[in-house]
Amino acid sequence: MHTDFDVVIVGGGPIGATVAALLARHGGIAPKRIALLAPELTSDASASSKPADAGAVDLRVAAISRASETLLRNAGAWEHMPQARLCAFERMRIWHESAPADGPGTLVFSAAELAEPNLGYIVENRALAAAALASFREQGGRLIASSLRALATDAQVARLGTGHGDFSARLVVGADGARSQVRALLALPVREHDYRQNAIVANIATARPHQHTAWQRFLATGPLAFLPLFDGSCSIVWSADKEFAEQLMALAPPEFAQRLQAASDGVLGAMELRGERLAVPLRRATTVTLIGKRVALMGDAAHVIHPLAGQGVNLGFMDAAALCGVLSAGIAEGEDPGAARLLTRYEQQRLTHDTLMSWTMSGFSEVFARGPGPAGWIAARLLGLANANALMRRSFARRALGLAGEVPALARRVRAPAQDSSLTKEAAC
Numbered sequence: 470m471h472t473d474f475d476v477v478i479v480g481g482g483p484i485g486a487t488v489a490a491l492l493a494r495h496g497g498i499a500p501k502r503i504a505l506l507a508p509e510l511t512s513d514a515s516a517s518s519k520p521a522d523a524g525a526v527d528l529r530v531a532a533i534s535r536a537s538e539t540l541l542r543n544a545g546a547w548e549h550m551p552q553a554r555l556c557a558f559e560r561m562r563i564w565h566e567s568a569p570a571d572g573p574g575t576l577v578f579s580a581a582e583l584a585e586p587n588l589g590y591i592v593e594n595r596a597l598a599a600a601a602l603a604s605f606r607e608q609g610g611r612l613i614a615s616s617l618r619a620l621a622t623d624a625q626v627a628r629l630g631t632g633h634g635d636f637s638a639r640l641v642v643g644a645d646g647a648r649s650q651v652r653a654l655l656a657l658p659v660r661e662h663d664y665r666q667n668a669i670v671a672n673i674a675t676a677r678p679h680q681h682t683a684w685q686r687f688l689a690t691g692p693l694a695f696l697p698l699f700d701g702s703c704s705i706v707w708s709a710d711k712e713f714a715e716q717l718m719a720l721a722p723p724e725f726a727q728r729l730q731a732a733s734d735g736v737l738g739a740m741e742l743r744g745e746r747l748a749v750p751l752r753r754a755t756t757v758t759l760i761g762k763r764v765a766l767m768g769d770a771a772h773v774i775h776p777l778a779g780q781g782v783n784l785g786f787m788d789a790a791a792l793c794g795v796l797s798a799g800i801a802e803g804e805d806p807g808a809a810r811l812l813t814r815y816e817q818q819r820l821t822h823d824t825l826m827s828w829t830m831s832g833f834s835e836v837f838a839r840g841p842g843p844a845g846w847i848a849a850r851l852l853g854l855a856n857a858n859a860l861m862r863r864s865f866a867r868r869a870l871g872l873a874g875e876v877p878a879l880a881r882r883v884r885a886p887a888q889d890s891s892l893t894k895e896a897a898c
């Protein structure tokens with residue numbers, strides 16, 4: 470049956486844009502048969518995909534693992550990233566409020582210990598999506614500046630209704646975020662849990678240097694993270710019980726900065742808020758299935774997880790890598806990209822992994838959100854014990870980087886660490 474496109478990707482965030490670029494390069498599909506649909510694209514595609522290489526730091530940033538970096542390189546997106554705005558981080562320090570930041574109870578991951586140049590990069594979300602869109606456009610993919618309004622799928626075809634007209638496709642990829650329309654229009658079931666926390670996101674200047682370190686302190690009210698940025702400042706993600714978070718948001722900037730400094734145990738000295746704060750309600754959402762007839766879900770459309778370990782976007786990138794791998798192998802054997810057999814293979818690779826990660830983050834959030842009493846003492850001891858066991862520590866770190874465990878082929882590193890090292894030094898802040 471003739472269709473307008475082979476694949477239509479709904480969503481132009483980091484995941485939608487990356488899967489589009491990846492499919493155009495490695496999916497075995499002609500790029501002009503791939504379309505990406507998102508409302509924020511402008512009709513002037515060159516403007517919409519211009520890398521974000523100037524202006525204030527984006528409030529939304531992500532910690533990108535080695536596996537995600539490899540995937541972005543394979544998608545042709547890495548070369549479009551504004552290199553001067555990437556910040557390599559070399560350490561992570563994780564401690565509990567009932568223990569001192571520099572004591573034996575602090576869990577420390579270090580790149581040097583893994584013989585890696587860094588543990589990843591802190592990257593602006595806007596720049597991520599723009600870089601992947603630039604690669605997709607460069608390869609001849611089609612951008613449609615509109616929203617999905619209607620979707621009907623059957624065994625033969627998927628039909629999409631958009632503000633820009635109707636389209637047909639063999640496969641629809643739902644990468645349209647936490648409030649996915651693709652998922653809603655097909656009534657694909659989702660399990661949700663409200664954490665009753667808000668994450669306060671802001672950029673701050675600190676009196677002491679961030680030392681290319683990602684810091685995380687577990688407080689009874691929720692975890693507080695400092696992510697190092699290219700300009701020497703930090704991005705914070707302060708997850709706190711709703712009522713407390715609302716009080717914090719109501720404070721004037723200087724008072725907020727003082728509370729932040731106290732909550733961080735003063736590890737980065739005096740702090741100053743730079744620009745606005747944003748409060749994001751936190752919830753866990755996992756879909757019961759990643760697929761429907763001629764539909765595959767990925768990224769936040771498939772799973773929303775607690776941001777405490779900074780794994781959300783990385784998980785979505787691995788979905789993208791898995792789908793691309795399955796499609797290219799299937800298409801090489803003459804399969805239809807929307808064939809149920811291929812989609813099932815994709816789901817088999819990702820559903821258990823994604824769900825497990827989501828529950829693990831919930832578990833961490835529960836275990837470590839303890840005050841200074843006995844439960845807090847145990848939580849702090851757990852971090853200390855993990856730190857004391859070098860084998861366990863390295864194994865955690867290698868998994869978090871995507872250097873171990875089940876990693877889709879397109880995200881597996883082939884480059885020798887020594888080569889990465891020189892690249893990283895140039896790219897690092």
Ligand SMILES: Cc1cc2nc3c(=O)[nH]c(=O)nc-3n(C[C@H](O)[C@H](O)[C@H](O)COP(=O)(O)OP(=O)(O)OC[C@H]3O[C@@H](n4cnc5c(N)ncnc54)[C@H](O)[C@@H]3O)c2cc1C
Nearest residue numbers: 480481482483484532616617645646768769779781782783
């Ligand atoms: C406070 C906080 C901190 C975080 N920190 C990290 C971190 O350090 N590391 C990490 O890995 N992850 C982090 N995450 C998670 C990460 O931000 C998300 O996992 C990631 O942004 C998801 O990307 P996405 O492309 O799936 O969705 P989104 O970025 O939400 O993009 C969705 C896209 O779909 C489009 N869209 C929506 N509806 C429609 C429609 N009807 N039609 C067409 N298009 C549509 C939107 O316009 C957009 O382009 C954090 C999350 C939070 C809340």
